[in-house]
Amino acid sequence: MAMKVALLGCGVVGSEVVRLVNEQSEELAARVGTPIEIGGIAVRRLGRDRGVDPALLTTDATALATRPDIDLVVEVIGGIEPARSLILAAIKSGKSVVTANKALLAEDGQTLHAAARDAGVDLYYEASVAGAIPLLRPLRDSLAGDRVNRVLGIVNGTTNYILDRMDSLGAGFTESLEQAQALGYAEADPTADVEGFDAAAKAAILARLAFHTQRVTAADVHREGITGVSAGDIASARAMGCVVKLLAICQRSQDGGSVGVRVHPVMLPVEHPLASVKEAYNAVFVEAESAGRLMFYGAGAGGTPTASAVLGDLVAVARNRLADTSVAEGGHDTGLPVHDMGETITSYHVALDVADRPGVLSKVAEIFADHGVSIKNVRQEGSGDDAQLVLVSHPAPDAALSATVEDLRVHDMVREVASVMRVETFAD
Amino acid sequence: MAMKVALLGCGVVGSEVVRLVNEQSEELAARVGTPIEIGGIAVRRLGRDRGVDPALLTTDATALATRPDIDLVVEVIGGIEPARSLILAAIKSGKSVVTANKALLAEDGQTLHAAARDAGVDLYYEASVAGAIPLLRPLRDSLAGDRVNRVLGIVNGTTNYILDRMDSLGAGFTESLEQAQALGYAEADPTADVEGFDAAAKAAILARLAFHTQRVTAADVHREGITGVSAGDIASARAMGCVVKLLAICQRSQDGGSVGVRVHPVMLPVEHPLASVKEAYNAVFVEAESAGRLMFYGAGAGGTPTASAVLGDLVAVARNRLADTSVAEGGHDTGLPVHDMGETITSYHVALDVADRPGVLSKVAEIFADHGVSIKNVRQEGSGDDAQLVLVSHPAPDAALSATVEDLRVHDMVREVASVMRVETFAD
Numbered sequence: 126m127a128m129k130v131a132l133l134g135c136g137v138v139g140s141e142v143v144r145l146v147n148e149q150s151e152e153l154a155a156r157v158g159t160p161i162e163i164g165g166i167a168v169r170r171l172g173r174d175r176g177v178d179p180a181l182l183t184t185d186a187t188a189l190a191t192r193p194d195i196d197l198v199v200e201v202i203g204g205i206e207p208a209r210s211l212i213l214a215a216i217k218s219g220k221s222v223v224t225a226n227k228a229l230l231a232e233d234g235q236t237l238h239a240a241a242r243d244a245g246v247d248l249y250y251e252a253s254v255a256g257a258i259p260l261l262r263p264l265r266d267s268l269a270g271d272r273v274n275r276v277l278g279i280v281n282g283t284t285n286y287i288l289d290r291m292d293s294l295g296a297g298f299t300e301s302l303e304q305a306q307a308l309g310y311a312e313a314d315p316t317a318d319v320e321g322f323d324a325a326a327k328a329a330i331l332a333r334l335a336f337h338t339q340r341v342t343a344a345d346v347h348r349e350g351i352t353g354v355s356a357g358d359i360a361s362a363r364a365m366g367c368v369v370k371l372l373a374i375c376q377r378s379q380d381g382g383s384v385g386v387r388v389h390p391v392m393l394p395v396e397h398p399l400a401s402v403k404e405a406y407n408a409v410f411v412e413a414e415s416a417g418r419l420m421f422y423g424a425g426a427g428g429t430p431t432a433s434a435v436l437g438d439l440v441a442v443a444r445n446r447l448a449d450t451s452v453a454e455g456g457h458d459t460g461l462p463v464h465d466m467g468e469t470i471t472s473y474h475v476a477l478d479v480a481d482r483p484g485v486l487s488k489v490a491e492i493f494a495d496h497g498v499s500i501k502n503v504r505q506e507g508s509g510d511d512a513q514l515v516l517v518s519h520p521a522p523d524a525a526l527s528a529t530v531e532d533l534r535v536h537d538m539v540r541e542v543a544s545v546m547r548v549e550t551f552a553d
Numbered sequence: 554m555a556m557k558v559a560l561l562g563c564g565v566v567g568s569e570v571v572r573l574v575n576e577q578s579e580e581l582a583a584r585v586g587t588p589i590e591i592g593g594i595a596v597r598r599l600g601r602d603r604g605v606d607p608a609l610l611t612t613d614a615t616a617l618a619t620r621p622d623i624d625l626v627v628e629v630i631g632g633i634e635p636a637r638s639l640i641l642a643a644i645k646s647g648k649s650v651v652t653a654n655k656a657l658l659a660e661d662g663q664t665l666h667a668a669a670r671d672a673g674v675d676l677y678y679e680a681s682v683a684g685a686i687p688l689l690r691p692l693r694d695s696l697a698g699d700r701v702n703r704v705l706g707i708v709n710g711t712t713n714y715i716l717d718r719m720d721s722l723g724a725g726f727t728e729s730l731e732q733a734q735a736l737g738y739a740e741a742d743p744t745a746d747v748e749g750f751d752a753a754a755k756a757a758i759l760a761r762l763a764f765h766t767q768r769v770t771a772a773d774v775h776r777e778g779i780t781g782v783s784a785g786d787i788a789s790a791r792a793m794g795c796v797v798k799l800l801a802i803c804q805r806s807q808d809g810g811s812v813g814v815r816v817h818p819v820m821l822p823v824e825h826p827l828a829s830v831k832e833a834y835n836a837v838f839v840e841a842e843s844a845g846r847l848m849f850y851g852a853g854a855g856g857t858p859t860a861s862a863v864l865g866d867l868v869a870v871a872r873n874r875l876a877d878t879s880v881a882e883g884g885h886d887t888g889l890p891v892h893d894m895g896e897t898i899t900s901y902h903v904a905l906d907v908a909d910r911p912g913v914l915s916k917v918a919e920i921f922a923d924h925g926v927s928i929k930n931v932r933q934e935g936s937g938d939d940a941q942l943v944l945v946s947h948p949a950p951d952a953a954l955s956a957t958v959e960d961l962r963v964h965d966m967v968r969e970v971a972s973v974m975r976v977e978t979f980a981d
Contacts, residue, residue, distance in 0.1 A: 155885035156697050257844035259695030267687030269584050270864025398850055401829045415861030416685035420850035433843030436698025450876035457583035
């Protein structure tokens with residue numbers, strides 16, 4: 126007997142899912158142990174040609190998601206509502222669910238997982254972070270016997286494309302954004318990407334999985350985008366042997382009692398494996414106690430890669446269903462809380478336009494010391510009116526570092542804080 | 554009720570498994586749903602202090618592997634026998650098995666999988682390829698809805714360390730090998746690593762999983778090691794914007810009717826993500842139809858990383874057992890045969906010391922043409938007695954390329970074939 130799939134949404138990803146399920150029906154049947162069949166497709170409006178059998182289309186998504194003959198529901202509508210209500214209705218009718226919905230998972234994953242646990246069904250969402258890269262299941266399953274300390278991810282292709290272009294061509298932010306828009310890498314309204322909202326949702330999902338703490342949501346993520354990154358920042362980074370990347374960073378506190386989750390631009394040494402992630406590619410670097418350093422790299426977006434991840438999940442939940450089992454997530458909840466950005470331990474790179482006269486460095490160093498921040502290295506560039514002091518701090522609480530920068534900003538020996546950016550390296 | 558594990562072997566990996574199971578007992582219990590407990594450890598000789606409870610030790614591995622109260626068997630003895638007999642005995646007694654044994658999986662995976670299928674138990678072996686990197690299960694599970702076309706892997710840390718050192722320091726092979734031995738990256742007898750035997754076993758396992766073809770064994774893998782790689786080859790590669798890596802390559806033939814599996818040194822463009830894999834790290838690059846380009850990176854060896862992979866498998870098989878299910882592998886066997894190296898489509902880089910006189914290039918080009926090989930680019934370096942012709946071919950059957958090189962070798966205008974190496978790039 127075939128396993129029947131209800132598809133909610135038939136846009137770029139949805140129509141690719143239909144195509145792949147049809148084209149690979151034999152292979153899928155062999156791998157699952159029974160055929161997989163699209164039982165219905167919910168769309169907002171009928172009548173548009175989507176290249177799928179019109180008889181499958183319906184506008185009543187709730188009826189389709191709860192139809193008795195449906196085994197599995199694939200949600201690729203996106204956004205919070207109606208996706209959440211539909212997924213919850215499907216779960217309550219005993220369907221297993223595959224979704225690519227990062228916004229929903231980030232905002233309310235806890236409710237969805239609890240519902241799936243109660244109903245004894247699967248909720249898989251590999252496609253929600255880093256597109257086609259098999260990442261979430263390895264984090265959940267393969268590293269189940271390990272302890273993850275830190276996750277650093279390039280999880281937004283648009284911003285990586287823009288930063289890569291700024292680095293390789295010396296172009297400015299606006300010019301690079303326009304180029305990304307012209308090539309279809311960035312949307313007409315690029316806010317979700319360039320302000321880090323998209324990456325923040327993914328960071329929340331990664332933190333939940335990596336640290337087995339259900340309570341992290343997108344609202345807990347400290348978020349800074351890349352609109353403030355200048356050609357000067359990129360040049361400063363290069364002078365230090367670094368590139369600038371927008372990273373999603375999930376990190377256990379030093380005492381292990383809480384986690385920090387943040388998205389912001391970072392100067393990263395060129396030797397770091399993430400530094401060589403070019404164009405719109407995604408990659409996630411994981412530091413685990415036993416496994417050591419791991420990296421997962423691949424296409425982060427696009428209809429076909431995302432559909433590939435959905436299909437991988439579909440095979441898994443179909444197999445589970447055939448074996449009458451399910452993978453409960455969130456049953457083992459460490460409940461680790463999220464600490465404030467101010468408590469997160471970071472390092473700063475600070476470039477200051479200063480008056481070139483005796484005592485400047487000593488005064489600047491004093492301001493760092495006043496906040497308990499020690500300086501790792503300092504160099505002076507130029508002289509006279511062009512003198513610039515470039516300082517890199519040792520790791521310190523972010524609050525102390527940002528207070529240091531505020532004091533520098535108002536000090537009369539400092540003409541301008543030309544560049545401030547956090548620096549990440551390998552964990553010690 | 555606790556899930557009882559029999560550990561076969563207690564060397565570097567085995568003792569790390571014991572340590573991690575004990576240290577993380579609470580977390581493991583939470584993730585599995587029931588405690589995991591070491592029920593016994595089979596060793597060759599008693600009496601040595603291994604830092605484990607001596608009451609658990611036994612020299613009767615068969616009795617332990619088939620003991621009625623044992624649920625799961627972890628085999629970390631390595632080698633073909635007695636590992637194979639022990640695993641088969643365990644499977645026949647209804648135990649699920651986790652192993653790190655690449656040699657055995659590569660030689661006789663088909664028998665082991667068939668036995669596991671018949672007995673309805675799991676056989677997991679994530680640790681056998683690329684140590685701690687979650688790779689085999691993503692290939693098997695996450696890409697289950699996709700079609701893999703090619704796998705390129707740096708799967709041997711020793712040879713990567715040696716080649717990286719030759720590249721970064723300009724050192725020769727022998728000097729670099731000695732350094733690797735001094736640092737513990739290479740064994741006193743380095744044959745298995747430097748001649749590519751270790752990588753060939755892993756290539757066979759990767760090919761089986763990537764193409765769902767059970768019949769590939771280590772004996773089917775075309776194998777060339779790195780002992781012939783000279784400082785000159787590395788310099789030649791660098792002049793072309795390439796680095797030299799020992800790759801395991803598994804590739805579908807163009808008509809899809811067979812697969813090629815090979816291990817040999819390769820010139821790889823520096824832009825390729827595998828090119829930046831340094832030191833003893835491993836990485837596997839996968840080209841899939843829908844998912845596109847993926848890469849998995851991490852530590853390829855070492856007691857703790859390998860034990861981490863074993864633990865990940867242990868959690869998975871324990872969960873499956875609790876749910877009374879198992880993942881059958883090899884049930885869907887495409888049966889794709891392995892074609893000869895001669896039929897594999899490759900490109901060659903050839904550097905020739907030639908007599909610097911008119912007609913040399915035309916003669917050399919004629920030899921390529923005689924074998925139906927077209928030349929992608931050619932450059933002349935030096936002049937007079939130092940003249941060197943460097944040619945890169947377009948893709949052609951390996952047999953035609955190696956016949957071309959044989960003809961060049963005996964031609965009187967060619968003083969010496971200074972360097973021959975295959976070149977790989979991204980798939981088109």
